[in-house]
Amino acid sequence: MLESGDRITETLVVDRLLGEGAFAEVHRVRHEYLGWQAMKVFKRVASLDETRTLLEEARLLSTLGHPNIVRLFDAGTVRTSQGVRGFFTMEYVAGGSLERLIRAHAPTMPVGLAVEAAEQIAAGLTAAHEQDPPILHRDLTLANILVGYDGSALRVRVSDFGLAKRADPFTMLASAQGTFAFMAPEVLRREGYSRASDVWSVGTIVYLLLTGRLPYDDGAPLSSYSPGRFARAPLPPSRYHPEVDPELDRIVLSTLEVDPAGRPASAGVLAAELRGRRLGGGSARDQGGPPHARALRLVSESLALARHAGQLDRAAKLLAEAIELAPELRARYQPKLALWRRGVTM
Structure with missing residues (x-):
């Protein structure tokens, strides 16, 4: 929908197509001041309501500032060879996937x-x-x-x-x-x-x-x-x-x-x-390791024991000990411990 050299805004120019899917094209673009960016352009017609729906991805990204999530820069609409389409620009990562x-x-x-x-x-x-x-x-x-x-x-x-x-x-x-x-x-x-x-x-x-x-x-x-x-x-x-x-x-x-x-x-x-x-x-397998490491070792042992007939009580004791050592594991393993104590394995 866009060609090399197309100007999106006064500061943003299309360089080349990076790829496309069923719903959008992704282009590399150059910002006059910020350098390379990636721009996602939606293929569907951009009525006002539809544009808002398609740009929900940009809205979600705008709430997630983290080094391991692509950064969002801008969002709006652009006139393409197929008509007006919604777009947003984001961080360009040169290394691929x-x-x-x-x-x-x-x-x-x-x-x-x-x-x-x-x-x-x-x-x-x-x-x-x-x-x-x-x-x-x-x-x-x-x-x-x-x-x-x-x-x-x-x-x-x-x-x-x-x-x-x-x-x-x-x-x-x-x-x-x-x-x-x-x-x-x-x-x-x-x-x-x-x-x-x-x-x-x-x-x-x-x-x-x-x-x-x-x-x-x-x-x-x-x-x-x-x-x-x-x-x-x-x-x-x-x-x-x-x-x-x-x-x-x-x-x-x-x-x-x-x-x-x-x-x-x-x-x-x-x-x-x-x-x-x-x-x-x-030291995760070592009794002398840090509490969290010992807890993970006990979890591993308890899960292995629970697979064997007659070992569920022992498995429950080990799992309870792991939770006591590392309380942050409680949310994940307490429901399983409750089932084991009732004699139920899943």
Whole structure:
């Protein structure tokens, strides 16, 4: 809809098309004073009401100032070859997406790099999940995580909030949306979308980075819901990547629990677990480690014990001890502990 050299405003000129989807084109543009930016131009006709609806993505982004979320600069309408269309400008990230990064490190990414990306994705998503009510991304994929560098340091940005939506303030859910390969089971069943559903998508991304394959991939097409797809738990990432440690195995697999109650409840909880692993280092499996690291070790042991007949009481005691050591784990694990104490496993 726009050509190189087209002037959007007195200070903004189109450089080239970066890509397009069903609903929008993305162009690289140069601002006279601010330099390179990315501009998203919507393909649909921009009546006043429709423009407001399409620019909901820009409104959501304007509330999320965080280093790991793309920055919003401006929004408005522009005359194109197809008529007036809505647009907004945002941060331009030259490095591309995680798709490009994973290809550069095929078949599997170094553990340190994958974990660094995971921590930053979780940190950016936390800014959305901590809004009141939470903002749910609903379409986290490799293509929607942009990769750049501050000097030599990796910096990723969560992008493409086109399907993002504030959760219902009472149910804390939104309607089911997303890309099939990255959608949680409850989303595929049209049971609603929660913060834990975003966490599933992050877990899928990290599993891909570490293994080069999707979890729960049974060879069937991923374009529709198949209950059998989730019948068998995925292998730990360490089976494909021997440098993955047991604590990272535990964290990644926890994000991929079929029951959303078994996952980290939000990106903030996931970020805390990743940070605890990094700060705890190898002592996460050591009785002499920091309280948070010991708590995570106890959680891991309790979850393993609960899978074996006759061990539920012991598992409940270990989980209770973990919660006492690290109270920040209470919101996630207290419901499971209550079920275990009643003799129920899920």
